[in-house]
Amino acid sequence: MDFIDIFFQKRNDYQSRAGSLKLKQEYKKFSKTVHLFLESEDDFEFYRHFLNKFYSGYKYYPYAQKGKQNVIKAYKEMDWDSYSRYRILFLVDKDYDDLLNRDFIKASNFFKTKYYSIENYLVNEKILISILNRVYNIKDETLQQEALDSFKASYQIFVKHILIVTACILIYRMEEKHINLEKLKMEKMFYFNGTQIEKLKYLEPNLHQSTMQDPTLPSSKKGKFTNKKLLEYILQSTGADDELINYKKILTNLRKVNEISEPKKVVRGKFELWFFFSFIESLENTLIKDLNNEIDNFNRTVSSDMKKPKYSRKYEINHKNVFDLLSSKVETPTDVKNFLKKNKRNGYISKIRNQILKITNTIEFNLRMKY
Numbered sequence: 001m002d003f004i005d006i007f008f009q010k011r012n013d014y015q016s017r018a019g020s021l022k023l024k025q026e027y028k029k030f031s032k033t034v035h036l037f038l039e040s041e042d043d044f045e046f047y048r049h050f051l052n053k054f055y056s057g058y059k060y061y062p063y064a065q066k067g068k069q070n071v072i073k074a075y076k077e078m079d080w081d082s083y084s085r086y087r088i089l090f091l092v093d094k095d096y097d098d099l100l101n102r103d104f105i106k107a108s109n110f111f112k113t114k115y116y117s118i119e120n121y122l123v124n125e126k127i128l129i130s131i132l133n134r135v136y137n138i139k140d141e142t143l144q145q146e147a148l149d150s151f152k153a154s155y156q157i158f159v160k161h162i163l164i165v166t167a168c169i170l171i172y173r174m175e176e177k178h179i180n181l182e183k184l185k186m187e188k189m190f191y192f193n194g195t196q197i198e199k200l201k202y203l204e205p206n207l208h209q210s211t212m213q214d215p216t217l218p219s220s221k222k223g224k225f226t227n228k229k230l231l232e233y234i235l236q237s238t239g240a241d242d243e244l245i246n247y248k249k250i251l252t253n254l255r256k257v258n259e260i261s262e263p264k265k266v267v268r269g270k271f272e273l274w275f276f277f278s279f280i281e282s283l284e285n286t287l288i289k290d291l292n293n294e295i296d297n298f299n300r301t302v303s304s305d306m307k308k309p310k311y312s313r314k315y316e317i318n319h320k321n322v323f324d325l326l327s328s329k330v331e332t333p334t335d336v337k338n339f340l341k342k343n344k345r346n347g348y349i350s351k352i353r354n355q356i357l358k359i360t361n362t363i364e365f366n367l368r369m370k371y
């Protein structure tokens with residue numbers, strides 16, 4: 001084990017111990033509290049709105065563990081003789097666990113997402129409509145449907161290409177080898193032509209260089225080309241070992257992921273969020289821009305009291321605030337609902353049992369004292 005491995009192991013040990021120590025300080029046996037071990041602070045922002053529907057009147061104590069493995073470690077080290085399982089919940093992302101046949105903790109208070117990660121729950125048609133309504137004040141159903149049709153068409157194209165990327169990533173995950181996915185930038189692989197996403201077109205290095213230097217070609221046109229093939233870009237950007245990869249492995253993994261009916265189960269959530277934000281930006285540059293041009297033309301022909309306001313973004317939605325702004329707009333996912341509902345019910349049953357046991361013990365004590 002090298003220095004870096006030792007460093008991260010010690011950091012993980014500290015993180016899980018810190019969460020357990022806080023739990024010991026904040027847990028009260030008969031109080032209305034729910035204690036949550038989560039991967040990050042963003043996770044709490046995501047789940048908090050669903051917790052409110054099932055744990056009204058409860059106080060929440062989140063323990064951000066800085067990673068999935070720390071959540072698992074905290075669960076395994078928990079002293080269950082001291083705590084109620086139904087008030088201490090553990091929530092993690094699925095990631096590629098099912099595809100890698102990794103062991104899964106099967107416990108009533110341990111939750112793993114149905115999709116790859118919590119980000120995937122934020123990308124859907126209803127959230128898009130909500131953004132059009134609330135952020136851009138576009139309430140016309142015809143315009144909303146036009147945006148939805150474009151969204152669905154582009155999403156299918158995006159999934160088709162990103163599953164190839166997923167097939168490559170799985171090679172390294174299966175071998176438990178290094179691949180830095182944070183360095184994988186979607187804008188280096190895709191661009192939007194209007195509201196339709198397209199894969200960057202590969203040009204041989206010499207042709208690419210001359211194309212980039214062509215003064216007659218607009219920047220928007222130059223942005224459609226790349227001098228790196230997809231596999232070359234993945235390997236160079238992520239620092240992955242090129243000796244591990246071959247087309248036979250890619251095709252095997254691609255068949256595997258294509259057998260899964262819901263792409264959200266295998267498409268990395270951060271990739272989907274990039275697509276979502278980029279699509280919304282494309283709407284601003286096309287649909288919303290065209291609408292505002294029409295409004296400008298109309299306003300030139302009428303008096304000031306008849307002028308229409310233009311469509312504009314009320315506030316910014318980005319990777320930093322997405323959980324704060326969008327989580328409350330998500331309908332409670334079925335898997336989350338079932339998990340919280342089951343634990344709340346089991347906790348209620350456990351509470352009644354404890355009360356009955358307490359009454360029974362009191363009666364037995366009084367009888368012994370009397371006779």
